[in-house]
Amino acid sequence: MWSRKSAMLGSLAVAMYLLGLTLRNSQLVTIAVVIFVFLTWAALFGGHADVASSGRRADEWTGEEGVALGSVTAMRKLSSARIFEDGELNITLKMQNHSSLAKILEVRDRVPEVMRIKDGANYILMELGPRRETLIEYTVECPLRGFYSVGPVAVRIQDPFGLFHKEKELHVYNDFLVFPKMEDLKETFVKSRVPKIFTGAVNIRQPGPGSEFYSLREYFEGDSFRAINWSAYARSGKLMVNERERDAVSDIIIIVDSRSVAETGPVSRNALVYSTRAAASLAKYFLGRRDSVGVIVYGDEVVSVDRDTGKKQLYVILTKLAGAVARGNIPLQVVVNRILPHINKGSPIIFLSNLEDDPTIVNALRDFRARDFDVTVLTPSSLEFEFDARRIDRTGYEVMKTERDVLISELRGLGVNIMDWEPDMLLSTALAGARGF
Amino acid sequence: MTVSKPSSDTAHLYDGKTVRSSAPSRKKAAGQIGAGSDIPKDAIPTVEIPTFIESLLGGPLVPKAKFLPPAKWVQTLQLVVYGVLVALAMLTYMISPPEGTIWYMITGSLGIATVLQLTLIVAATGTGFWGTFQRDGRFTLLSNLMFILAILRFASSKVTLSSDMFGLQDKPFLLSGLVVVYAVLLIMYFELSNGVLRYSMLDTSIRTNEVYVMNPQKIVGKYHRSLIINPIIAVVLATVVLSANSILPFFVGIFSKDTALRMEESVELISVYGVALGTFFVFCVVGGLFALNLPTHLQNFREKRAE
Numbered sequence: 001m002w003s004r005k006s007a008m009l010g011s012l013a014v015a016m017y018l019l020g021l022t023l024r025n026s027q028l029v030t031i032a033v034v035i036f037v038f039l040t041w042a043a044l045f046g047g048h049a050d051v052a053s054s055g056r057r058a059d060e061w062t063g064e065e066g067v068a069l070g071s072v073t074a075m076r077k078l079s080s081a082r083i084f085e086d087g088e089l090n091i092t093l094k095m096q097n098h099s100s101l102a103k104i105l106e107v108r109d110r111v112p113e114v115m116r117i118k119d120g121a122n123y124i125l126m127e128l129g130p131r132r133e134t135l136i137e138y139t140v141e142c143p144l145r146g147f148y149s150v151g152p153v154a155v156r157i158q159d160p161f162g163l164f165h166k167e168k169e170l171h172v173y174n175d176f177l178v179f180p181k182m183e184d185l186k187e188t189f190v191k192s193r194v195p196k197i198f199t200g201a202v203n204i205r206q207p208g209p210g211s212e213f214y215s216l217r218e219y220f221e222g223d224s225f226r227a228i229n230w231s232a233y234a235r236s237g238k239l240m241v242n243e244r245e246r247d248a249v250s251d252i253i254i255i256v257d258s259r260s261v262a263e264t265g266p267v268s269r270n271a272l273v274y275s276t277r278a279a280a281s282l283a284k285y286f287l288g289r290r291d292s293v294g295v296i297v298y299g300d301e302v303v304s305v306d307r308d309t310g311k312k313q314l315y316v317i318l319t320k321l322a323g324a325v326a327r328g329n330i331p332l333q334v335v336v337n338r339i340l341p342h343i344n345k346g347s348p349i350i351f352l353s354n355l356e357d358d359p360t361i362v363n364a365l366r367d368f369r370a371r372d373f374d375v376t377v378l379t380p381s382s383l384e385f386e387f388d389a390r391r392i393d394r395t396g397y398e399v400m401k402t403e404r405d406v407l408i409s410e411l412r413g414l415g416v417n418i419m420d421w422e423p424d425m426l427l428s429t430a431l432a433g434a435r436g437f
Numbered sequence: 438m439t440v441s442k443p444s445s446d447t448a449h450l451y452d453g454k455t456v457r458s459s460a461p462s463r464k465k466a467a468g469q470i471g472a473g474s475d476i477p478k479d480a481i482p483t484v485e486i487p488t489f490i491e492s493l494l495g496g497p498l499v500p501k502a503k504f505l506p507p508a509k510w511v512q513t514l515q516l517v518v519y520g521v522l523v524a525l526a527m528l529t530y531m532i533s534p535p536e537g538t539i540w541y542m543i544t545g546s547l548g549i550a551t552v553l554q555l556t557l558i559v560a561a562t563g564t565g566f567w568g569t570f571q572r573d574g575r576f577t578l579l580s581n582l583m584f585i586l587a588i589l590r591f592a593s594s595k596v597t598l599s600s601d602m603f604g605l606q607d608k609p610f611l612l613s614g615l616v617v618v619y620a621v622l623l624i625m626y627f628e629l630s631n632g633v634l635r636y637s638m639l640d641t642s643i644r645t646n647e648v649y650v651m652n653p654q655k656i657v658g659k660y661h662r663s664l665i666i667n668p669i670i671a672v673v674l675a676t677v678v679l680s681a682n683s684i685l686p687f688f689v690g691i692f693s694k695d696t697a698l699r700m701e702e703s704v705e706l707i708s709v710y711g712v713a714l715g716t717f718f719v720f721c722v723v724g725g726l727f728a729l730n731l732p733t734h735l736q737n738f739r740e741k742r743a744e
Contacts, residue, residue: 019589020709021713023591024708025709028589028590029712030616030617030620030675030679031623033678034671036716036720037674038621038671104656121647121648123642123649124648124651136649159663160659160663162635
């Protein structure tokens with residue numbers, strides 16, 4: 001391919017040649033001829049072959065890149081196929097020259113735009129000897145969750161003066177997944193009021209077999225002697241036994257709003273980013289408690305992960321959260337109508353949304369509350385993200401903030417545990433705030 | 438953000454609210470930020486809209502890159518540019534006498550044309566020096582344009598010299614050789630001044646870890662070799678191409694000596710049209726070679742020979 005420099009020189013030569021002929025000036029013709037010769041030499045022997053313009057291809061020539069790049073191949077290895085946000089990924093690119101001629105190559109390994117090169121370089125200028133290979137290592141930082149691909153590898157070869165070049169894209173791709181990062185939670189204050197048949201680690205505020213103290217009562221025949229509270233017996237003179245709070249497995253439903261409006265704000269600070277991180281943290285916490293966790297992500301469609309327990313479930317949830325894209329505008333009511341028949345009565349529901357642009361939110365949450373579901377809403381404020389990024393002025397901010405406060409008050413009136421989650425607030429603090437602690 | 442206005446204090450709006458763990462700075466800011474509803478200037482993203490010329494060229498004509506202080510190899514290139522610039526300025530003055538310049542056409546005065554032509558050459562040299570020293574593409578481009586303007590001839594003429602110190606005017610071959618050398622110097626100046634910018638860019642990219650260069654000495658060495666070899670080849674090939682009108686009778690002479698003699702004495706063939714015809718003939722051959730995909734075959738040949 002012609003570079004801009006060669007195109008300009010070529011144009012200058014043509015102009016001088018024609019002007020020289022018109023004016024019968026041999027000096028201009030001479031200069032034009034020298035420029036032509038210079039360009040022709042670079043095109044013929046500059047270590048590449050610019051034949052695309054000829055319209056003909058040799059049978060043995062495979063691809064647009066020409067023979068010179070036909071013998072260059074690439075392989076790539078990633079240190080991990082799954083990492084968490086802000087994690088680092090080591091990429092090793094192996095470039096091989098199968099030809100018997102040395103080549104000076106420009107190699108650029110394409111990494112997703114949101115990634116930052118932390119160590120090394122993905123753009124290399126090198127001389128690759130005959131039948132040699134070389135390893136290029138670099139580290140990228142992955143600040144945002146999602147499915148990503150590294151590649152293709154762009155290889156360029158050009159003459160020393162940069163007049164002509166040939167490019168080839170080696171279609172070597174490696175996919176990897178960036179999970180939302182998780183916050184360590186000590187307590188979520190979310191408990192189920194309805195027991196399930198299997199005992200687990202969640203207190204459900206009913207007396208029964210468990211580990212947490214619930215109350216004292218008088219001794220009846222058949223009570224275990226181990227349950228007798230001897231201090232209470234000493235104080236009251238009656239045999240008293242400790243009752244414990246019943247532990248049980250809970251069903252936890254986490255609903256993540258991934259409508260297009262959820263991405264309002266800067267790329268790295270918006271409601272969807274906060275919601276996915278919160279959902280991941282909560283899922284990890286509840287699954288660690290041996291609860292059964294289900295996740296629903298809705299945007300242009302309703303994507304659900306059925307309730308299940310265990311570490312495998314965590315990775316299933318994380319994968320779904322990593323792939324959550326801000327799209328569509330499905331109202332919450334549609335989601336509620338769809339899931340309501342399938343969730344156990346009294347299961348805690350955690351809803352993560354910026355509560356914007358959906359007139360059905362109040363009715364939908366009222367439906368949950370009417371069926372006695374324990375609803376917790378964490379609402380990352382898009383308004384704050386926008387205001388912090390100085391995308392809205394202060395008057396607009398104040399007006400919208402007031403509207404938002406009214407909505408939050410209305411939801412709180414329905415018995416929803418709700419918290420306006422500001423950008424600097426930790427998830428644990430927001431949860432505690434929502435639960436009134 | 439605008440200045441503080443006590444009248445617009447809104448801190449009280451937050452006093453009754455359950456706002457836990459919010460940044461104190463925000464609460465404070467909410468009370469202190471002024472009431473101006475204008476959008477802060479830094480909130481408007483900077484959008485670079487290419488100019489018409491940039492759209493045509495597919496990018497800025499002169500890169501606006503900022504460079505780190507030049508490395509030794511860039512300084513060496515700068516020194517070479519200075520040397521080429523001096524030689525080019527002298528040759529430009531020699532082979533572009535004021536007669537036939539655009540200034541002479543406009544003013545009709547040889548004196549004014551001389552002054553303007555000299556001024557143009559000095560300006561081209563000066564901006565070239567400055568552009569190379571500062572590594573500013575705008576000055577370099579201006580210098581290139583001025584050199585092109587200085588050499589443009591708007592009159593029918595053979596090669597004439599304004600200052601013939603070596604008596605070359607009577608030796609047509611040496612005279613055309615001088616023009617070829619001038620043309621090569623002109624291209625080398627274009628290339629080297631551009632090379633200073635390219636290698637400054639590369640040097641900066643290396644030092645800011647944007648690009649990793651394996652064995653930079655070897656890559657720079659190849660460029661240096663090309664700077665010597667390519668001009669020599671260009672001189673030789675251009676001389677051959679420009680002598681096509683002399684070479685042609687030689688080949689014709691193999692078949693018919695009379696025709697060859699007539700061709701040698703033909704006014705048309707030794708005129709500018711003869712030179713152009715010869716050149717056209719040569720480049721038709723070169724074009725044919727490209728059409729036959731010679732570069733690919735050449736590359737294949739080189740690859741196979743290396744095996």
